[in-house]
Amino acid sequence: MKVVEYDSIKMESPYIFIGLPDVGLVGSIAVSYMIDSIKMAEIGHVESDLLPPLLLVRNGEVKNPIRLYSNGSNMIALISEMPIHPSILQEFVTSIAEWFKRVNPRLVVSITGVPVQNRLNIDKPKVFYIATDEHASSLMRSTHALVFEEGILFGAYAAILKACMSRDIPTLTLFTQSHLNFPDPFASIEALEVLNKALNIGIDLNELREEAEMIRIRARELMKQTESMLAEPRLKATPTFYG
Amino acid sequence: MEMSGEERKREGEGEGRDIFDVIEEMDRRMRRIMERAFSSMIMDVDEQLYDIERRELKPLTQISETDDEVIVTLDIPCANKESIELKATEDTLFIRARMDRCVTFSNVEFENYSKSVRLPARVEPRYARASFRNGILQVRLPKKFEGSEISIE
Structure with missing residues (x-):
């Protein structure tokens, strides 16, 4: 598996944002909105014989399912429009972590959800974080995000965290309370609000709020594909996450 | 293998x-x-999410069980609350709802949700309760008690 760059990327310690299909598609929705909202350009994709022969067609244009974007200065975004199957997860994570190492990011920011049973009754989902370096922790202290105190991580984001840690790549992982297998754009909004505050990236969230219902309908298919991978025991949340 | x-x-x-x-x-x-x-x-997606012939979307559904209830949660964004029809038998829940707008997928226009959900336990449909909030419908159906008492000697 390898990262194909369209032009070789020269950026001074960028922030890398990751949105993979997972709990409530919180990361997928947040990062693809970020890409649209600040008009990032596609700079590459992930290629491998291990990936299913799948291409997407958007407005007559052929797209790879796992793509990289950049704002040209200090932000890179990685999104996947297909769930990363557990059988290829390790391979995938190793190759992107190697690529990250070369790009030498200031911080890798992963965005995902933490499923809560009573999500229906929560108006403002809480955001929890795990930071692996002091810079990320201090960024988070300026926000209302809470430290993820205790629990078990499982799945794609856990693998990324592990791969980055072993290569000394600083990471920040955001976990927003969300639905498990319903797309949850309102959880994505909370995560982006935290990032707006911490990194001053000024993403206008109004359109995401207005379009939330349509996004939920459009994201049904990806949610369904992702669902089977969420069935395994993944993240055992402590009572902190409730209410 | x-x-x-x-x-x-x-x-x-x-x-x-x-x-x-x-x-x-x-x-x-x-x-x-x-x-x-x-x-x-x-691949195992399309059949469950769309009924192209009838132009209906099949909602994403979550079914859970407690000791005395079956809880069915359906994601029906853009559904019009007044239009929701819910029916239940002892083992199936049926839902139908109109959307407040037309949604197009692969050149097919969809305006309704509909789904029949097979329940994991027998229920008392008469005592079911439902709530609808932020485009999510939750139906709680009390389980039917079908056993006989066992006395302790």
Whole structure:
């Protein structure tokens, strides 16, 4: 598996944002909105014989399912429009972590959800974080995000965290309370609000709020594909996450 | 790994073939396994999410159970609350709802949700309760008690 760059990327310690299909598609929705909202350009994709022969067609244009974007200065975004199957997860994570190492990011920011049973009754989902370096922790202290105190991580984001840690790549992982297998754009909004505050990236969230219902309908298919991978025991949340 | 009778028979003939046949066979088998793994990964979607003929979306659904209830949660964004029709029998919940707008997928316009949900336990449909909030419908159906008392001697 390898990262194909369209032009070789020269950026001074960028922030890398990751949105993979997972709990409530919180990361997928947040990062693809970020890409649209600040008009990032596609700079590459992930290629491998291990990936299913799948291409997407958007407005007559052929797209790879796992793509990289950049704002040209200090932000890179990685999104996947297909769930990363557990059988290829390790391979995938190793190759992107190697690529990250070369790009030498200031911080890798992963965005995902933490499923809560009573999500229906929560108006403002809480955001929890795990930071692996002091810079990320201090960024988070300026926000209302809470430290993820205790629990078990499982799945794609856990693998990324592990791969980055072993290569000394600083990471920040955001976990927003969300639905498990319903797309949850309102959880994505909370995560982006935290990032707006911490990194001053000024993403206008109004359109995401207005379009939330349509996004939920459009994201049904990806949610369904992702669902089977969420069935395994993944993240055992402590009572902190409730209410 | 499962193997069909035919495959097993061919396996037995293995000694008579040259190494290239064996490799080719292994390659074919590997591909079949990969195809199977990936088809379950990307394909088993459409039937459950759309009824193209009837132009209906099948909502994403979550079914859970407590000791005395079956809880069915359906994601129906853009559904019009007044239009929601809910019916239940002892073992099936049926829902139908109109959307407040038309949604187009692959040049087909959808305006309704509909789904019948097979329940994991027998319920008392008369005592079911439902709530609708932020485009999510939750139906709680009390389980039917069908046992007899056991006394402790």
